Amino acid sequence: MATTHDGTLSAPDAAVTDPARSVPPIGLGTRIGYGSGAIANGIKNAAFTTYLLFFYSQIIGVPAGVVSAAVALTLLVDAVADPLLGRWSDRTRSRWGRRHPFIYGAALPTALFFLLAWFPPAGMSDLQTGIWIFVTASLTRMSISAFEISTSAMTPELTEDYRERTRLFGLRWWFGYAGTYGFTTLCLLTFFAATPEFPRGQLNPAGYPGFAIAGALTIFAAILICGIATHNRIPYLRQAEVRTERTSLIGHLREMGSALKNRAFLAIFGFGVLKYSAIGLYSATTLFFLTYLYQLNAAQVAILTIDSLVAATIAAPLAPVMSAWIGKRASSMLFAVVGVSIGLTPLFLAYNGWFFAPGHPLLVPTLFAIGALYGAMVAISLINTSSMLADVVEDSALKTGRHEAGTFFAASSFMQQCSTAVGIFLAGRLLIWADFPAKPAPGQVSEEAIRSLVIHYIPCSIGLWSLGALFLLFYPITKAKHEANVAALRAREAEARAVEMDNSALLGPAR
Template structure:
C-alpha cells in the first residue's frame, strides 16, 4: 500500500479527549524531568557556587540510579493486575511522589552557598529521591502510550499529542530562573526558587493524574491472560530484539552530542552575548526557549502528516539532517552584535522535535514485533530497558558537560570577564559535537526495517492468533 493512500480505520482511532488527557501527562513529567536538568547550573552553580564538574557528577550518578530502577518498575507494571489496570495506579501515585521529590531539591539552605561538601551531599541525595519517585510515574506513563492503539499511523498521532503538551508545559521552565531573580523576592534567588517550585509541583500533580483517570488500557485483557514473565527472561528477550537495539542505538547516539554540550547554550548566551548579565541573558534564553516550544507545537501536526505520507524513518532522517545544519549555524546565530538572531536558531531547532514524535511511535511497533515472536505484551520492559540503555549511556554526558565547562576555563567568579578563548571553545564545542553524533545516527537508521508494509503483516498475524484490539 502506498503511504499516501493509507487511512486509519474508525475502530483504530482514539477519541480526541483521550488523546488530550494522555498528552497532558507528558507535560507533567516534562516539567519535573527537564526542570531538574535545566535549573541545575543556574541554581547550584551560578547561585550557590557548586562546581560544574560536581553538578555533572550528581546528574550522572542520579541518572545511572534512575536507569537501574526503570526495568524494575517496568516489569512490576507489566506483571501488575488490579481493578484499575496495570499502568494507571502507578501513574496516579507517582505524580504526587514526583512533585514532592522535585520540591525537595530546591529546599537547600541558601546559607550553604559556597560550601562544597554540604551542597554536594544534599543535591545528590535529593536527586536520587526525585528520580526514584519520578520513575514510578514516568515508566508506566510512557508504556501506557504504547498500548493505546494498534494502528501504525494513529500511534504517531498519539505521540504528536504527547509532544505538543510537552512543549506547551515547557513554556514555563525557561522563565523560572529569571522570575526567581525578580524584585518580588527582594533579590533572594533561592527564596524565589522555592516559591516557584510549589507552583510547578501543583502543575506536575494535576497533569500527572489526568491520564491515570481518563486513559484506557486497551491491551489489559490480553495481558491478564498471559503468564507473568520472570525478570531475567523478559530482559533477555528484550535485548534479543534486533529492531529494538537498532532504534535504541539511534536514540542514544542522536542524544549523546546535544546532551553533552547542551548546558553550554545558556552560558554562551549569558557570557558571550550579554557579557555576564545573567538577568538579560536569562530573559533572552527564556524567549528563545519559548520560540522553540511554540514552533514545535506548530510543526508537530506537520510531522505527523509527513510520517503518514513518507514513513517514519524518512521523517527521522530529515529531522536529524536539520539538527546537524542548525548546529553549525550556531557559530553565526549566537552573536552579541545581533542577539535576536539566536531566536532563528531556536525556531530552526523546533522541527527536530519530530524525532521524538516518531521514535515513540516506533517503540509501539516494536512491541507488536515482540508479541509476534514471544506471545506476550511487554511494553513496560521495552520502555524501561530502552530507557535504561539510554540513561546509562547518557549519564556520562552529564559528567562530561560539567567537565567541559571547567576545561574551557569558565570561572563563575569572573562573571562577565571570561576569557575570549573560553567563550570560543564553548561555541566550537556547541556546534561540532552534535554534528558528529547526528551523522552517526543517520548510519544506524539505515538498519531499521519495521516499515508500514512489515507492520501490516505483523498485525494481520497477531489478529489471526488473538482477537483484534
C-alpha cells in the first residue's frame, strides 16, 4: 500500500519491495552496462556543445547568431517535454517496469535524429538552416531525454545507500566522460586527421559525415546495452502504484508541483541550471580557443581531450570519499568554484601575454595538466550533486507519499540540456561581441577578435559557477537526515503492508 500526502492509505504500490524478499546484489556486468549507457548522452553533448556551433559557423558558413538562437530555442521544447517524460515514466506500468520501455524506445529515434542534424539539405538560406538545426536538435534532445531520465531515475531505485549512490553516479559520470572525450579523441585522430590542405583537421568539411555516422551508431549501441544489462533488475525496481481513478491534468500538475517545490530540489536546480550553462559555454568555445588562440592541430586537440578521461578516472573513486569526508554539499560547492578558477588560469595568462606562445613545447603538456586537475575537481562536484538529487527522492516521498524519481531526474535532464541551449547561445553572443568571422579564410581571424572572446568569456564563466554554487547553501539534506528519511519510509511502508494483510484476513473466506 502507498500513503498519500495526508497520511491515508491509497491503492497498493507494487513497487514497494518486501524486506523479506531476497534482492540479489547488483552484479559487475549490470553495473558496467548501466554506467556505459551514459556514453550515448556523452556523445550527444560533445557533438552538440563543442562541434555543432563550430560546424555550422566555420564549415557551413551560417552566422553564429543564427545557430546559437536556433539551439537556444530548443530549451523551450525541453521545458515542456522533459517534465512530461519524467511524469510518464513514473506512472508507466508494464511487464518491463516503468523505466525500460523508455530506454528501449529511445535507441533508434535518438540515433536517427542525431544523424540528420549533421546533414542539412543543400541550398537552404540561413533562416531555413536555423529551422533545420532547431527541429533536428529538438527531436534528438527529446529522444535522449526519454533514455536519460529513465536511467537516472533507476539509481535511487537500485540502492538506498547514501554512499553507494555516489559510487553509481561516479561510474555513470566516468562513462559519460568516456563518451564525450573518448569519442571525440578518436574522431580527431581519424576523421579530422591533418591533411596538406587542412593541417587543422577540425576545419576539414570531409571529416564531419564520418563523425556523425560513428556517433549515431555508438549512441544506438550504448542505449541498447544499458537496457539489456539492467533488464535483470526489473523485478526489484520500484514500480508505479496502482490507481483506481484517472488523474486529471490539473491533478498531474498539482502532484508535480508539490514535488518540485521541495527546498532541496530547488537548491540543486538553481545550481544545475547555472553550472550546466557554464559547461555548455566552455564546450562551445573551447575549440575556438584551441584552434585560434593556441593554434593547435587536430592531433594536439586530441591529446588535450584525453585529459578529461584522466580527470574522470581520478574523480570517480574520489567523489564518494569526498562526500563521506566533508559532505556532498560542501564538496560540490568547493570543487566547483576552485576547479573552474584553476581552469581559467591559462586563458587569463595568455590574455596578458604571460603564457606559453603557440608552438612552445611546454604549451600542450601544461594545458593537459591543468585540464586534468580542473576536470577532476569539476567532475567530483558533478557526481556529488547528482547523488544529492537521488537523496531528494526519499525526502520528497516522506512529504508527499509518492516516489517520483522520474519527475526529479526530468528536471536534471532539463538542467543538462541547458548546457547545450544556454551555453551555445552565450557562446554565440560572445562571438558576435568579439566580431568573430563566419567561415574565415586562413589568417582572417584577428588577434583583437581572439582577445575580445577571451576577456568576455572569463567573467561570464566564473560568474555562472560562483552564483550557482551559492544556491547549494539552501540544500538541507545531510547523511543523517537521508538515513532518517529512509528509515521513516520503511516504517510507513511496513505499516501499510500490515494493514493490507489485516484487511485481507478479515475479508477472506470463512474456514
